[in-house]
Amino acid sequence: MRRADEDQKMGVVATVNGRERRFEVLPRVSLADSLREELGLYGVRVGCEHGVCGACTIIVDDLPVRSCLMLGVQADGKTIRTVESLGGGKELHPLQQAFQRHHALQCGFCTSGILATAQALLEENPCPTRDEVREVLSGNICRCTGYQTIVDAIMDYAACAQANDTAFDAGAGESAT
Amino acid sequence: MSKSEIAQIRPKSIGTSIPRREDPGLLTGRARYIADIVLPDMLHIAILRSPVAHGRIRHIDVAAAQAMPGVELVWTGQDCVARCPGITSSLEQAGFAVTVQPLLAHDEICFVGEGIAVVVAHSRAQAEDALERIDVDIEELPVVTDALTAVDGADLANAAVASNMIYHSNRVTDPVDEAFASAALTVEGRFKTPRVNASPMETRGFVASHDWTSAALTCWSATQMPSFIKTMIAIFLQFPEQNLEVITPAVGGGFGQKAHLHPEELLVCMLSIELGRPVSWIEDRQENLFRAPQAKQQLNEMALAVDNDGRFLALRDRVTTDSGAYNSLPWTPLVEGHAGILVATDPYRISALSAESLSVATNKCPIGAYRGVGFSAPTLAREVLIDRAARKLGLSPFEIRRRNVIRQEDFPYQTRAGMMIREGSFLETVDRLEAMVGYEDFRKRQQEARKEGRLLGLGISIFSEISGIGTRALNFLDYPLTSHDTATVRVEPTGKVTVTTGIVTSGQGHPTTLAQIAADAFGIPVEDVTILAGSTHHAVGFGTVASRSAVFGAGTIGRAAEIVRGRMRAVAARLLQATSDEIEMAQGLVHVRDDPGRGMPFAAVAGAAYFAEATHPEDFDPALEATAAFDPSDIVLANGGHAVIVEIDLETCMARVEKMYAVEDCGRMINPMIVEGQIRGGMAQGVGMTLLEELIHDDRGQLTTSTFQDYLLPTSRDIPDIEISHLETPSSLVPGGIKGMGESAMISTPAAVAGAVNDALACFDVAIEQFPASPQRIFEALSEAAVLDGASLPN
Ligand code: FES
Ligand code: FES
Numbered sequence: 001m002r003r004a005d006e007d008q009k010m011g012v013v014a015t016v017n018g019r020e021r022r023f024e025v026l027p028r029v030s031l032a033d034s035l036r037e038e039l040g041l042y043g044v045r046v047g048c049e050h051g052v053c054g055a056c057t058i059i060v061d062d063l064p065v066r067s068c069l070m071l072g073v074q075a076d077g078k079t080i081r082t083v084e085s086l087g088g089g090k091e092l093h094p095l096q097q098a099f100q101r102h103h104a105l106q107c108g109f110c111t112s113g114i115l116a117t118a119q120a121l122l123e124e125n126p127c128p129t130r131d132e133v134r135e136v137l138s139g140n141i142c143r144c145t146g147y148q149t150i151v152d153a154i155m156d157y158a159a160c161a162q163a164n165d166t167a168f169d170a171g172a173g174e175s176a177t
Numbered sequence: 178m179s180k181s182e183i184a185q186i187r188p189k190s191i192g193t194s195i196p197r198r199e200d201p202g203l204l205t206g207r208a209r210y211i212a213d214i215v216l217p218d219m220l221h222i223a224i225l226r227s228p229v230a231h232g233r234i235r236h237i238d239v240a241a242a243q244a245m246p247g248v249e250l251v252w253t254g255q256d257c258v259a260r261c262p263g264i265t266s267s268l269e270q271a272g273f274a275v276t277v278q279p280l281l282a283h284d285e286i287c288f289v290g291e292g293i294a295v296v297v298a299h300s301r302a303q304a305e306d307a308l309e310r311i312d313v314d315i316e317e318l319p320v321v322t323d324a325l326t327a328v329d330g331a332d333l334a335n336a337a338v339a340s341n342m343i344y345h346s347n348r349v350t351d352p353v354d355e356a357f358a359s360a361a362l363t364v365e366g367r368f369k370t371p372r373v374n375a376s377p378m379e380t381r382g383f384v385a386s387h388d389w390t391s392a393a394l395t396c397w398s399a400t401q402m403p404s405f406i407k408t409m410i411a412i413f414l415q416f417p418e419q420n421l422e423v424i425t426p427a428v429g430g431g432f433g434q435k436a437h438l439h440p441e442e443l444l445v446c447m448l449s450i451e452l453g454r455p456v457s458w459i460e461d462r463q464e465n466l467f468r469a470p471q472a473k474q475q476l477n478e479m480a481l482a483v484d485n486d487g488r489f490l491a492l493r494d495r496v497t498t499d500s501g502a503y504n505s506l507p508w509t510p511l512v513e514g515h516a517g518i519l520v521a522t523d524p525y526r527i528s529a530l531s532a533e534s535l536s537v538a539t540n541k542c543p544i545g546a547y548r549g550v551g552f553s554a555p556t557l558a559r560e561v562l563i564d565r566a567a568r569k570l571g572l573s574p575f576e577i578r579r580r581n582v583i584r585q586e587d588f589p590y591q592t593r594a595g596m597m598i599r600e601g602s603f604l605e606t607v608d609r610l611e612a613m614v615g616y617e618d619f620r621k622r623q624q625e626a627r628k629e630g631r632l633l634g635l636g637i638s639i640f641s642e643i644s645g646i647g648t649r650a651l652n653f654l655d656y657p658l659t660s661h662d663t664a665t666v667r668v669e670p671t672g673k674v675t676v677t678t679g680i681v682t683s684g685q686g687h688p689t690t691l692a693q694i695a696a697d698a699f700g701i702p703v704e705d706v707t708i709l710a711g712s713t714h715h716a717v718g719f720g721t722v723a724s725r726s727a728v729f730g731a732g733t734i735g736r737a738a739e740i741v742r743g744r745m746r747a748v749a750a751r752l753l754q755a756t757s758d759e760i761e762m763a764q765g766l767v768h769v770r771d772d773p774g775r776g777m778p779f780a781a782v783a784g785a786a787y788f789a790e791a792t793h794p795e796d797f798d799p800a801l802e803a804t805a806a807f808d809p810s811d812i813v814l815a816n817g818g819h820a821v822i823v824e825i826d827l828e829t830c831m832a833r834v835e836k837m838y839a840v841e842d843c844g845r846m847i848n849p850m851i852v853e854g855q856i857r858g859g860m861a862q863g864v865g866m867t868l869l870e871e872l873i874h875d876d877r878g879q880l881t882t883s884t885f886q887d888y889l890l891p892t893s894r895d896i897p898d899i900e901i902s903h904l905e906t907p908s909s910l911v912p913g914g915i916k917g918m919g920e921s922a923m924i925s926t927p928a929a930v931a932g933a934v935n936d937a938l939a940c941f942d943v944a945i946e947q948f949p950a951s952p953q954r955i956f957e958a959l960s961e962a963a964v965l966d967g968a969s970l971p972n
Contacts, residue, residue: 007246028302042213043206045429047378048462052885055378083206096204100196103850106858107684108203109210109378109429137893141885143378143430144684146857147893 014075016041017085025072031065032056034072035082043083043112047141054140057113058082064120083112086119095119095157104153106144114140118154127158180661181810184735186913187763190693190703194850197689199682208427211382211399216455219384220249222448223304224441224458225294225311226467227286230322230540230878231334232315234284234293241310242296247303250452251311253294254283260447261413264440266504268511269657272345274338278503278543280440280447286315287335287502288540289878290467292440297448297456320878324499324537325476334538335502343500346515347533348655349594356491356529357482364565365480365493368558369947370927371871372474372499375547375862376890377683379429380465381439385446386455394446396423401436402720404679405507407713409438410446425711428683432862433546434469435683436722438506466883470545471872474499475514477558479521483566487577491529494521494555498536498544505545507658510536513544516551516654519594521559523641524603524816525581530593540878546722548859549923551654552642553866557948560638560928561935568939574637574932575611582607582639596653598641598814602904606639606818606840609902613838614820627940632825633835634939636932638818640925644843644917645728645813653812660725661808662718664733666695666741668801670787672780674699676734677709679718680726685919686851687721691730693847694913698738700762701779716804724815724917727847728908732807735912740803747794749782813908815916817841819860821929825937830952830959832868832934836897837926842904843918844911852918853901859922860899865891866923867930868949938962 009024016039023038030049035041035058044067047055051069058067059081087093092100095118105111114137121128121136128136133151142150202208239251263279281292294311298304319332327334327341334341357363384397394416400406403423411418428435441458449456460469475498482490496517500510511534518532567577582603583590590598614635623633643650651658665677676695680687688708696703709715718729746760749767753760759770768776785792786799793799820838825831839856846852869889873881882888907914927948934950941962945954 026302036213041206042209045210045379046212047380047429048885050462050884050886053378053462083204087205092201092204096201099204100200103194103197103854105200105203105684106686106854107378107428107430108200108208111203112206115204134893139892141378141890141892143376143432143862143890144858145854146859146861146896146899148857148896148898149854151893151898 010073012076015079029072031070032067041082055113057116098153098157102149102153104150110142180806180808184739184912186697190696199688210427212459214384214397219455220297221301222458224292225308227291230289230320231318232286236314238312242307245307247299248307250297254281257281258283266506274343276503280444320540334540338538341538343536350531351529353491353529353531360482361485362483364562366946368477370473370554373870375432375434377430380460382459383442383445384457385449387449393420399428401431423713425681431683432548471542472547475554479558481562487570487572489527489581494532496534500536501541501543503543505543508546517555521555524639549920552924557928557931564932578607601816602842602906609840610818632937634933634937636929637820638925638928641816642921644724644815646723647808650812660719661806662729662733663716663806665804666737668783672783674706677715679716690847724919728917731912731915736805737803745782809910815843819925819929821933823933830955837899839901844908844916845914855919856922860926861896863926867927
């Protein structure tokens with residue numbers, strides 16, 4: 001086993017937003033900071049760094065994870081999706097479009113994390129009830145919107161996806177940022 | 178021409194809920210916030226913050242820190258004070274105690290979290306490591322934590338503030354004793370609002386980059402007041418202002434907390450100048466809870482005299498604001514209690530007011546602005562008292578308000594504090610709210626619920642809001658400040674429009690709403706307008722504070738557009754063989770009034786002005802570009818009301834909000850979707866302040882709620898869906914009839930939540946006057962009524 005030397009960077013190989021990425025990181029650096037600083041994925045927001053606000057939420061092996069509570073080195077061998085993988089092409093992903101339509105964001109700082117939470121929820125449960133959405137969202141703090149329009153957006157997206165018979169298509173517009 | 182001139186704007190895009198143009202950047206993670214500003218060679222700082230609330234630095238040794246890996250520089254307060262004495266915050270008011278807050282304490286330390294030393298290193302982690310090697314010896318001094326006893330106490334929180342009294346004001350002292358003596362009913366209480374933190378999801382941050390070759394200092398700040406910050410840097414650091422630029426990146430919420438000059442901002446500038454390299458300060462959450470301006474903490478000892486018919490006779494209020502150790506700049510603690518007593522009677526006819534405000538220094542973080550500042554606390558006290566009076570008189574909470582609100586026939590109505598109310602829809606608000614709530618049905622439901630052992634309560638609150646705060650409003654609140662904005666409008670050769678403004682956004686949607694205003698000023702599609710904002714090179718503005726951007730956006734863009742329109746009309750008049758006065762602009766055309774057939778495309782007129790001299794009238798000024806200022810001629814008042822239904826769980830003693838309602842009258846809405854977003858977000862914050870959030874200091878001045886695990890923000894389970902209804906009383910002082918409204922929900926939601934909790938408890942004849950109404954406080958109230966031993970609830 002490699003020794004976790006405090007000031008010695010360790011190599012990590014992970015699938016990030018659909019592409020294999022290799023980076024080196026100090027063992028004490030959080031996954032959030034690693035993604036931001038080593039891979040330039042600045043869409044990962046850091047709001048509290050102690051696992052409460054949810055701003056840093058990303059998807060690791062299909063589960064929503066607080067990237068401030070994971071270390072960069074723990075990403076080794078994992079499959080990671082950040083907000084940059086949604087609608088990364090030239091248009092917004094339908095979930096993002098629903099957020100815009102419903103004014104589900106104001107300052108936008110919580111938005112990356114909330115999109116990840118919503119994405120993970122919808123992949124598991126494509127047609128949640130309003131209460132289920134509220135329950136799952138309760139791990140993400142938004143100081144601007146009062147939440148209602150976020151719930152509206154997610155419900156609207158789920159209803160449209162249902163109508164079009166498209167399950168959550170995480171690959172839509174996936175990019176290799 | 179007067180700076181208050183009201184330009185003509187014909188609403189077309191105004192009034193529609195177009196989606197926000199800034200959303201794609203925010204939704205895709207592409208938008209750059211302050212923490213995403215990364216420059217070549219950039220250094221990071223960490224600040225050593227005081228562990229004690231009051232003390233004197235005996236000795237400080239930074240040698241070991243200096244030797245740590247990656248460290249470039251360590252400064253103490255002594256290093257700073259030699260370069261800048263600190264942030265002086267004064268107001269030209271007799272008896273106002275001036276404070277000078279050092280950028281880092283060099284002698285006296287006045288609160289936990291005050292900066293003592295700074296480390297500059299290659300990474301934030303290295304800087305934090307080095308902090309641990311700094312050796313400080315602090316002599317502890319007596320700590321003042323209770324504003325109520327501080328005034329007569331022997332100990333001073335800050336040696337610069339005699340008797341701990343920053344300012345004592347009593348501008349309105351009508352003789353009210355007689356009214357109280359003869360009143361059929363007096364209701365009174367001691368209402369404590371908590372010390373809270375606005376807690377934007379993005380913390381504060383600042384990056385400075387000094388380039389000696391060009392002598393330029395370029396700064397990035399997560400701020401609501403870039404122009405103000407720029408001028409303060411110029412003044413406090415004696416830096417040539419023409420070489421200064423403050424850029425505002427995407428800002429992750431502000432709510433007033435980012436509307437101050439922070440000591441760290443000056444410090445980062447000084448360090449960048451010293452080192453000749455970019456320097457970044459990104460606050461962490463704990464620092465934010467300790468050190469970012471705190472808010473709202475005050476005691477309102479209020480009494481209301483009421484006659485037999487429920488009419489208000491007189492109001493008495495004595496406010497003590499727990500101000501913290503220094504005056505924040507520019508607001509000072511006067512922005513709380515002192516402003517509060519001047520608006521305490523607002524939407525009601527109350528012919529006698531006697532009020533005083535004490536702003537008291539304590540060993541806590543300075544208090545500053547947070548949404549609804551000044552209004553939230555007295556509104557809460559007043560509205561809870563009104564409900565209490567209604568109960569005693571057997572009136573509905575709607576009826577008692579109906580009997581007292583300022584009505585159409587009262588306009589113009591001058592409040593006892595001297596504010597002229599010319600318009601509003603106070604009575605309509607009460608009626609509308611009552612219908613939305615379904616009052617009679619609610620009372621039945623409340624009765625039924627009680628039989629099932631469930632406690633429901635209804636609270637309502639009616640407010641008026643000083644919006645679009647300009648010079649007149651600031652002067653009314655005793656701020657000797659001048660506050661206008663400018664905007665520059667340019668019509669491009671192809672007929673597109675570029676607006677440069679000093680208005681920055683922290684989520685309010687200005688890139689979209691200002692474009693709507695400019696589009697309507699020229700009668701062109703909104704897609705043809707670009708808003709340039711976010712650099713102090715653009716235009717001058719006081720800041721995105723005090724619900725002022727809609728008002729100042731409309732005012733400045735309207736006036737600047739009018740100048741440009743005049744020139745385009747002159748060209749068009751010549752081309753269309755009409756007089757300038759007959760020329761109108763609508764739907765992308767410039768045409769003769771009432772005759773759209775005699776017209777030409779907007780772009781063609783612009784092109785003619787740029788490229789076809791033959792079309793120019795004599796002595797024509799072809800600049801299709803103009804800069805104009807705006808400052809409303811008087812206070813712009815918005816109004817509305819809120820209603821809240823809570824349920825108190827007798828098992829857990831938790832109050833949960835079941836339903837919320839809002840009525841808003843902000844004149845003509847620019848973008849109703851954005852207005853409703855402001856209402857919902859503000860109401861959620863109002864619930865937070867009244868049920869959940871509280872910064873608690875122990876008697877040593879230690880903050881015991883220093884993470885989001887102890888400082889509880891509302892989540893999606895705490896905030897129900899909100900029903901909103903609009904009234905429209907257009908402003909006569911602002912183009913398009915627009916008013917501001919961003920603060921409104923935090924002005925009056927806390928009052929409605931507090932009223933609802935008290936309504937739920939009223940059947941036991943107990944009340945809660947200290948907030949937040951936490952489970953602990955509800956438990957104590959219910960214990961007082963001995964309800965928790967399983968006795969059945971009264972009907
Ligand atoms: S930053 Fe990770 S939960 Fe707040
Ligand atoms: S949009 Fe600002 S925190 Fe959610």
